[in-house]
Amino acid sequence: MSAVSKFKLLPEVDQFLGTSPIQGFAGGKHFPTTTGTLIASIDPGSGEKITDIPDMSAAEVSQAVDIANHAFPKWAALPQKERSALLLKLADAVESKKAVIGQIEALEAGKIEAQAQGDVQNFADTLRYFVKLADGVVTHTKLDIPGHEAWTTKQPWGACGFIFPWNFPFLLIGWGISPALASGNTVVIKPAEDTSLSAIYLARLAKEVGIPDGVINVVTGLGQTAGAALAGNPNIKRMSFTGSPEVGKLVAEACARNLVPVKLELGGKGAAVVFEDVDVVGTAEKLVGAITFHTGQVCCDATRWFIHEKIYDQFIEVCKDRLKKVRIGHPLDPNSQMGPVVNPKQHARVLGYQEKGKSSGAQCIFGGGPATVAGLQGNYVQPALLTGPLDNIAAREEIFGPVAFVAKFKTEQEAISMANDTDYGLANSVWTQDPARAARVAEAMVAGNSWINAHNVFPHGVPYGGVKKSGLGGGVLSPEVLMDYYRNTSVVRPI
Numbered sequence: 001m002s003a004v005s006k007f008k009l010l011p012e013v014d015q016f017l018g019t020s021p022i023q024g025f026a027g028g029k030h031f032p033t034t035t036g037t038l039i040a041s042i043d044p045g046s047g048e049k050i051t052d053i054p055d056m057s058a059a060e061v062s063q064a065v066d067i068a069n070h071a072f073p074k075w076a077a078l079p080q081k082e083r084s085a086l087l088l089k090l091a092d093a094v095e096s097k098k099a100v101i102g103q104i105e106a107l108e109a110g111k112i113e114a115q116a117q118g119d120v121q122n123f124a125d126t127l128r129y130f131v132k133l134a135d136g137v138v139t140h141t142k143l144d145i146p147g148h149e150a151w152t153t154k155q156p157w158g159a160c161g162f163i164f165p166w167n168f169p170f171l172l173i174g175w176g177i178s179p180a181l182a183s184g185n186t187v188v189i190k191p192a193e194d195t196s197l198s199a200i201y202l203a204r205l206a207k208e209v210g211i212p213d214g215v216i217n218v219v220t221g222l223g224q225t226a227g228a229a230l231a232g233n234p235n236i237k238r239m240s241f242t243g244s245p246e247v248g249k250l251v252a253e254a255c256a257r258n259l260v261p262v263k264l265e266l267g268g269k270g271a272a273v274v275f276e277d278v279d280v281v282g283t284a285e286k287l288v289g290a291i292t293f294h295t296g297q298v299c300c301d302a303t304r305w306f307i308h309e310k311i312y313d314q315f316i317e318v319c320k321d322r323l324k325k326v327r328i329g330h331p332l333d334p335n336s337q338m339g340p341v342v343n344p345k346q347h348a349r350v351l352g353y354q355e356k357g358k359s360s361g362a363q364c365i366f367g368g369g370p371a372t373v374a375g376l377q378g379n380y381v382q383p384a385l386l387t388g389p390l391d392n393i394a395a396r397e398e399i400f401g402p403v404a405f406v407a408k409f410k411t412e413q414e415a416i417s418m419a420n421d422t423d424y425g426l427a428n429s430v431w432t433q434d435p436a437r438a439a440r441v442a443e444a445m446v447a448g449n450s451w452i453n454a455h456n457v458f459p460h461g462v463p464y465g466g467v468k469k470s471g472l473g474g475g476v477l478s479p480e481v482l483m484d485y486y487r488n489t490s491v492v493r494p495i
């Protein structure tokens, strides 16, 4: 039985998924693709097909970019108040459709339904945050330069391209496009081929609330076709990519050839440094929560746990006990705590890293391997704890599943060195009752983000981004990001 029939879908979700293929969206309507090549959209929780989406050609992607550039002058010329009012209507509409979009996302991305709804709420909140910021931006600034009349202006760029991964499809669209739209740019979104449906739903909703045609466009398809076509399009004025470092480099190269500014939000191999003075049970529960949240498919997850030797044994015992109790199941089953991974390729990757880790010297001290859920052929895996030498492949590379590599430390300096011994630099956390030590360690860990006594914290207004192999040229969620979406012009008249 397919999940689509096993779990009752909302009538609106049924209706939305009732057509196949579900085409991309450009210029206020579904884009009639002619390539005829379709990609099956699969429910990772049951392995059943949901619908198809087209693999759009490079020429079709280019048309969508032209549509976005064509819509740009009018959108940019709208008084800020009018543009903001339209975007706030979109935020309200998204919020009112939380259950619908959440269910689409749960079905397509394998995300626990309540978490998917949280992501939809986050989209609405992000859009409201950037609209409010944009309302306060001073676009003309007079410069006091002797002998000259001078000022600077800020204006939007034009059509901006966005390429997104499959792990947080809707939330990341919100983080990406909100500052671009609020400042007057138009957007072309290329969602991941596994998770394109919520983006298409968004574009339709935008049309319904009166966002002008061509302002929000969605192209669908494979990375090497539609994604590469968008990244290499010379008429995109800015590009933002979220995904793996390997593909990020390709996107950056393509943008460099056209001198298109690009920002990259990439992978991670985050550490959690746990000192001996913590509440062991509470901290262990939080890290178990982090590694099983969205089945570990979280870029900033804590996947290397460094535990002070005095509490190591007790800590690991509590983790094992809590991990045993995690209920694995279909994302639409309200009893499930951890869903599947997104596709068979990711399933093989997570299990493959466990095998490669073990065959090169790591020990699996808890779980690991595939998981089964009665009656469903989904991509389920068991959470796992590995330990061993820290040069092990499973300790160094991003696995992107519910797998943590654990190790002991003795001193603060040793813990900092262990946390920093990685190619990545996205997010780490430090856990201690000592505020001075917490601040010291948080600042000494080389990454875009350090959290204290928590992991995965994203309040609007706090910059979130990566360094080293984890990111380039920006970040998200903060006022600086909004400024990226204005280009500056200096105007000078000698007097």
Ligand code: NAD
Pocket: 163, 164, 165, 166, 167, 168, 190, 191, 192, 193, 221, 222, 223, 224, 226, 227, 228, 229, 231, 242, 243, 244, 245, 247, 248, 250, 251, 265, 266, 267, 268, 298, 299, 300, 398, 400, 426, 466, 470, 471
């Ligand atoms: P991916 O790099 O394989 O794909 C991301 C997107 O790029 C998809 O839309 C894909 O179709 C597209 N793509 C693939 N090849 C392309 C090409 N040649 N040219 C242009 N586009 C192409 O990543 P994924 O597997 O979808 O996502 C997982 C990765 O994303 C992990 O590394 C994760 O850490 C990272 N991620 C980072 C953040 C962050 O904010 N830093 C957030 C979420 C995910």
